[in-house]
Amino acid sequence: MSASTSPTALPTFADVQAASERLQGVAHRTPVLRSTTLNKLTGAEFFFKCENLQRMGAFKFRGGYNALAQFSAEQAKNGALAFSSGNHAQAIALSARILGMPAVIVMPQDAPAAKLVATRGYGAEVVTFDRFTEDREAISTRIAQERGMTLVPPYNHPDVIAGQGTAALELLQDVPDLDYLFTPLGGGGLLSGTLLSAKAMAPGCKVYGVEPEAGNDAQQSLRKGEIVKIATPKTLADGAQTQALGELTFAIIRRDVTDILTASDAQLVETMRFYAERMKMVVEPTGALSLAAARHGGLDLKGKRVGILISGGNVDLASYGQLLAS
Numbered sequence: 629m630s631a632s633t634s635p636t637a638l639p640t641f642a643d644v645q646a647a648s649e650r651l652q653g654v655a656h657r658t659p660v661l662r663s664t665t666l667n668k669l670t671g672a673e674f675f676f677k678c679e680n681l682q683r684m685g686a687f688k689f690r691g692g693y694n695a696l697a698q699f700s701a702e703q704a705k706n707g708a709l710a711f712s713s714g715n716h717a718q719a720i721a722l723s724a725r726i727l728g729m730p731a732v733i734v735m736p737q738d739a740p741a742a743k744l745v746a747t748r749g750y751g752a753e754v755v756t757f758d759r760f761t762e763d764r765e766a767i768s769t770r771i772a773q774e775r776g777m778t779l780v781p782p783y784n785h786p787d788v789i790a791g792q793g794t795a796a797l798e799l800l801q802d803v804p805d806l807d808y809l810f811t812p813l814g815g816g817g818l819l820s821g822t823l824l825s826a827k828a829m830a831p832g833c834k835v836y837g838v839e840p841e842a843g844n845d846a847q848q849s850l851r852k853g854e855i856v857k858i859a860t861p862k863t864l865a866d867g868a869q870t871q872a873l874g875e876l877t878f879a880i881i882r883r884d885v886t887d888i889l890t891a892s893d894a895q896l897v898e899t900m901r902f903y904a905e906r907m908k909m910v911v912e913p914t915g916a917l918s919l920a921a922a923r924h925g926g927l928d929l930k931g932k933r934v935g936i937l938i939s940g941g942n943v944d945l946a947s948y949g950q951l952l953a954s
């Protein structure tokens with residue numbers, strides 16, 4: 629069974645560096661792009677770390693692979709299990725295929741067909757369940773026990789956090805003197821990993837997490853000093869529809885973050901349109917959170933060097949087209 633649910637020591641920057649070694653030649657070193665248009669418009673200098681161009685279309689490959697690559701021989705033989713209908717599912721499926729181990733992904737029956745197909749396409753076995761009558765955690769626990777598989781959670785795991793931190797590590801290697809860094813925020817794996825890298829590599833850099841306005845549980849948690857759980861928020865940002873931070877991610881975020889901002893769905897659509905029109909890039913709604921808040925979050929960025937982490941680019945083309953045209 630999984631060791632993933634037991635409390636663990638917080639990962640450190642050394643863990644991010646080790647993850648970076650592991651990902652060498654496996655993950656893409658994604659480009660850091662610039663936009664003269666945006667720089668002119670804002671008087672700031674923007675640097676975009678493009679994880680929408682990562683393998684499987686999102687940074688989640690980094691954390692998934694870093695976790696699976698450290699399985700024991702016994703764990704690797706029985707394989708990895710995840711419950712997710714989003715990018716984490718594809719990250720685990722692809723990582724398992726690369727490492728030659730079995731993977732089971734537990735998904736709701738009514739998950740978008742494209743996601744089921746993509747996950748199966750990476751060679752994973754997909755087990756579906758009825759969201760209205762069955763409990764996915766119970767199903768996952770049963771499969772983990774029956775088959776000896778190791779459950780890999782999407783964010784609250786030290787190896788996942790360390791892997792996610794490698795995107796910011798690369799960005800800060802390429803652009804060491806950032807004044808600001810904005811990153812999307814769901815369960816906090818990406819933000820906490822980013823914070824480990826930023827605190828070590830650019831201690832003066834202000835790091836902001838950005839979550840959807842409708843689901844500001846992390847902002848509430850930071851203000852309150854304890855993890856606040858909310859109902860599943862209704863937002864276009866489906867990668868950040870989490871109800872609560874994890875214990876590990878909250879501990880790091882609370883210790884190191886500058887602040888948490890939010891962005892509205894309308895701002896996300898406007899930002900996706902900017903990426904498409906000006907930078908010729910497909911960015912998913914969750915991936916647009918960081919720039920949306922950098923532009924509309926009320927901070928004065930004039931004359932500053934600003935890092936923007938674009939977290940992913942996986943969209944359903946039909947709804948993407950509709951959103952941008954509307």
Ligand SMILES: *Cc1c(COP(=O)(O)O)cnc(C)c1O
Pocket residue numbers: 686688714715716782783792812813814815816817818819867868870912914915939940941
């Ligand atoms: C998962 C995900 C996020 C949120 O990451 P957390 O580690 O859960 O905070 C942001 N953007 C995309 C594209 C994602 O898939």
